[in-house]
Amino acid sequence: MTNKPNPWKDMPESTQRRIKSDTLHNLFWITDLEGKYGFLLESKDLFDDIKLPANLKGIELLKRNSTYGHGELFLVLNDKEDWQIFYTLCNDLVSITDEYDEDKAMISAVEVRLKRWQQLLKQDRNNSMNLHKQMGLFSELLCLRDIILPRYGVEQAIISWVGPDFDKQDFLLDDAIIEVKSYKTSKGQIAHISSVKQLFSDKVPLFLLTYGLTQTENGQSISDIVENINSHLNTKSNEIKNKFEGKLLEYGYMPDIIKNPFYKFMVDKNRVFLTSGNFPKIQPKFISHGITDVKYSIDLLKCGDYEQDIINFLE
Known part of the structure; x- marks a missing residue:
């Protein structure tokens, strides 16, 4: 984990940068007004339901419909010291999006994966696989x-x-x-x-x-x-x-x-x-x-x- 690059390292507050150019989906590394690290997934369509898909320890989630006619799912990390775990989570979500062409199916798969991450993050990582x-x-x-x-x-x-x-x-x-x-x-x-x-x-x-x-x-x-x-x-x-x-x-x-x-x-x-x-x-x-x-x-x-x-x- 220590050798992984930090994609947020040189990003100013309140900015975003596209994660991949060779994908159908809009995925971004973001920072908020306080410089916290985040991840943004945009759906081309409005969400049918804006209920939060999971409750992640140490991570704030926001799911909303934009006034511009698309859905937005935000993940924001509370403590920058945990960026490596957060980076792994985000990359896991990116890998899921690569497997779907349709946004609705992609969003559904991402939300299922977030629920699994919810259970994992509850565990004591020092003793999770003894x-x-x-x-x-x-x-x-x-x-x-x-x-x-x-x-x-x-x-x-x-x-x-x-x-x-x-x-x-x-x-x-x-x-x-x-x-x-x-x-x-x-x-x-x-x-x-x-x-x-x-x-x-x-x-x-x-x-x-x-x-x-x-x-x-x-x-x-x-x-x-x-x-x-x-x-x-x-x-x-x-x-x-x-x-x-x-x-x-x-x-x-x-x-x-x-x-x-x-x-x-x-x-x-x-x-x-x-x-x-x-x-x-x-x-x-x-x-x-x-x-x-x-x-x-x-x-x-x-x-x-x-x-x-x-x-x-x-x-």
Whole structure:
């Protein structure tokens, strides 16, 4: 981030400068009367609705219809010290606008992205992607890339990935549900279950997919897996690309602004279990009324009777 140019650095107060010349849309770097840094997106048409699309921490938003017959969306940064994060946000919005010819569709996509940024900016950037969270995302992306994508295709794989949406499980398919868990190999094969409903399904088979990980410089990082998946999206629609980026963002993955290092991992053990029947789990029907939260751990070494073939378990 420190090597990024500051586009507002030499701009006087109350000025604007077009961001790109090779675009259909009117996008500007701006400064206000106090010299604060800002971003302006102009719509060729008046807005149907001037309700603010998001509430961004440290950033003022203004959405209005100009007397000149076009819509204006302003973002103004309160503290210049945060310009690098703001610059990343603005460039993210610019990249979205490049994908749309029609202004209405472009504005809608920008507003969706602002809502995602609202959630991200609420997080503590010093701890938004700690080791535990990176292990979780790394394992879910491995499942998406190596197990779901080859069988269902990249679009269906991304649609089925509901882990970032904080659903009950991580992947919801038409004929199966997959809950993904990772653990440090050095700590033993223990899967930590964080909800009583996490291993419960009354409709389709639910599989517990586990990854034993070791942190090592010879391994792969989240960024490596994301790059692999993006290579499958090059010829796909903008909608599915935005969906994938949005889910990563909801997980807290924004490499340009988070301060944690991206760890590298090696998979030592990959196992999958069918959780029906007598698989060791706590079932909702056995939880007394009034208990709202249940967390427990499963020793995978004692679950051999329920293990499935990792290659063919979705057949």
